[in-house]
Amino acid sequence: MKVGLMGFGKTGKAVASVILKNEKMKLEWVIRKSEILEQRSVSEFLGENIEDQGRIYSIQKIRISKLLDEHPVDVIIDFSSEEGIHYYGEEAVKRKIKIISAVSHYDNKIIQKLKNYSKKTAVFWSPNITIGVNYLIIATKFLRKIAPDIDMVILEEHFKEKLEVSGTAKVIAENLNIDHTEIKSTRAGGIIGKHEIICGFPFQTVRLTHESIAREAFGNGVVFVAENLEEKTKGFFSFEELLLPYFSDRYN
Amino acid sequence: MKVGLMGFGKTGKAVASVILKNEKMKLEWVIRKSEILEQRSVSEFLGENIEDQGRIYSIQKIRISKLLDEHPVDVIIDFSSEEGIHYYGEEAVKRKIKIISAVSHYDNKIIQKLKNYSKKTAVFWSPNITIGVNYLIIATKFLRKIAPDIDMVILEEHFKEKLEVSGTAKVIAENLNIDHTEIKSTRAGGIIGKHEIICGFPFQTVRLTHESIAREAFGNGVVFVAENLEEKTKGFFSFEELLLPYFSDRYN
């Protein structure tokens, strides 16, 4: 699977390092805003001891059509920003390249655009692209079905500098119909990231907890998504839709 | 739903107190080994401020056929011991009374007998009849399917006096193909009971935790099982079989 990557910030770099190590994937190029690192090789830049892979381009310096002519890909992975899609969207659809976006927020107009794209190619979007968090959401949804009356509270802990309530916590809350006042945010020191869903029964408590260790978790999420999109040719997918089949006894 | 209860130790009493408060259930009788409390009323004995319910009998003093003639039930709930089934089994099958057993261990001969019974009536058996623990097992099975390579370790904590490894931890281990050396047992003070499954990914950690608060959790488990057996007329059921349908998107 040939891969193009949009975005090369801290998370983009971590995702690139995971793709580089994955045997089924080949990183063809990275597009980033900054012109620093222009034309350098990702594998060399990240110091990975592997065959040379992934040329870095600045979005200002190369048109997407030229890039795709010279370096065709099967899937574009987007860790850039809300605007990234404008650069590659139309061309991706034209060439039936799959889109995997982990952009944290899109306004409705862009979501509509993605849905239109999805009539012609497979489009995936998840604001949190880790297996762990998405598993937590679905697993807890099922617990809610089993025991509709239990109380649910979300604890989230992050480093002191993170000001706002965790976006992941909000997504969990919305998926589980938990009131936002039931998100309890702790900001202390250098905590990387922890989310815990407390499920209170009268005589027992169930806790589902996710602890982040490193941004590379997003890379593993991308690999999982790419593998599970392999046989899809079109359609608009969330992480939930890709995970749900695993929860069915039909697949045992 | 008319209910008969086998066993009136600490757990049996806690289960009885939950049944007494459940509006859809009526406790008809309790059978216990000891002759103490003979003929007393369960609701009065437990000090529940409700309509008089549940006469207590000693297994030595009354035959099951006489008991069922005078106080017919729809379901027999068994918190006694491995031998309990010999007292009521045949008669339950004859009268198509459902059997819900939470006995912690049966040898193969008895399991075979239960399976024979299940050709004529609905038979349920689970050595741990809490929703929480059984949910944990199934939810983690699905995580294993999603991410077959993650490491799994089971932590269990109980009060100092509990000598052996927790039976629940062993059941979790067997269900998840976790080696028994990966069960880490803590014995300290008066800890009621905690089970945690640590699921280690390279860059993230997922934890599923169950904390016991009181034995009444078994009562709520019984209520859940009884409700979910309501439309079954025969068959041999585990907790997993009753929970699985909730995990399917077909039921959303």
Place this chain on the structure above:
Amino acid sequence: MKVGLMGFGKTGKAVASVILKNEKMKLEWVIRKSEILEQRSVSEFLGENIEDQGRIYSIQKIRISKLLDEHPVDVIIDFSSEEGIHYYGEEAVKRKIKIISAVSHYDNKIIQKLKNYSKKTAVFWSPNITIGVNYLIIATKFLRKIAPDIDMVILEEHFKEKLEVSGTAKVIAENLNIDHTEIKSTRAGGIIGKHEIICGFPFQTVRLTHESIAREAFGNGVVFVAENLEEKTKGFFSFEELLLPYFSDRYN
């Protein structure tokens, strides 16, 4: 050590059961508001299989001077309410009986009164009389001295019905100069009681956690306090003052 107990609600009963089992203590009497149980024996009522101990009296039926003439005690333990002290205070001082109060709140006038009493007898007051919580407060105070810049957040979890913020959490916050907005309260199901102080360093996190199992913990706190007051003849003591000497290397 002969003991009188004020208050016989849920906590009073749990405290009584611990005192009954303590070999160095003898429960002489219990005073309670209600007239139910009047004149019954505590050991018999609680079903403890020990020598008959502790007569139960209603506060309306017996004067403290008569009670103390007939059943003298070395220490009065108060788990009643703010008003309890008016019943026994003057008489306790006159007879140099020690006072151990676990009443959750006193207004300033009463605190002043207690301080006056403490010029003549040993008076102890702590709104949370468990070893665990008080240890947590002091241990964390020392951590604050060691690392003044760390971030501290308090998590507290209790059963759904507990409406207000935990008083213990507030006491922890005041002792550690933590803003009350940094108390994160979770209310879910039947959680008995959990307090966690998260201490966030830039590159490590320290957590001090206290989990309640049963009200008997208050009884063990009382025993600890009584033993540590043994050689005090006067003075006003908090739990902190009794614990501090254990934290000194001089006592190693």
Place this chain on the structure above:
Amino acid sequence: MKVGLMGFGKTGKAVASVILKNEKMKLEWVIRKSEILEQRSVSEFLGENIEDQGRIYSIQKIRISKLLDEHPVDVIIDFSSEEGIHYYGEEAVKRKIKIISAVSHYDNKIIQKLKNYSKKTAVFWSPNITIGVNYLIIATKFLRKIAPDIDMVILEEHFKEKLEVSGTAKVIAENLNIDHTEIKSTRAGGIIGKHEIICGFPFQTVRLTHESIAREAFGNGVVFVAENLEEKTKGFFSFEELLLPYFSDRYN
């Protein structure tokens, strides 16, 4: 305070980065085994945006006396190996340079040597030089004094590849007289490092937990030790000895 650093592996680098950012410290040099990076500047190598600091030398290329003549220091920090002390020990003592060693193990002969050195200069050694872990040990020692009968169990969690039981867990166990069988080791995925001491009372549980986020925690430990050694001119110190004064009310 002028500082020399022995060792420039992963931990050495993290410690260097903390020293570079500390305003009271100046990193004069780093000594390492490898000849790679010879003569490069630490601040430049680590990409820290500060005044040029810290020249890197290989142990093969420069004698300690020449190094100290040209770049005198007040303290030598040792994150190398058991042999490191042979390189700088004698010369440090002669020049009354303080020694702060975080080497994980020394045999008795070397410990004796360090003690001899400590008659002439201040020598500090701790196999785990984080504030958090050392605080945990002392705080729990005091809890043991307060409640000698409680049960203590140590949980430690680390990444899959860490084969042996955590050395820190062993140090905790030895300090608290906990049997080594009561260390429960979990190896799963990429867990950075977690130590938890469970203190079980009959009716309550206290947990002291330390979670590692990054190796820089060792750097902050070094800074703390250096500051607390400032007024010591000789003597052999452990982390415990430096922390103990903070636990005394005399210092309030």
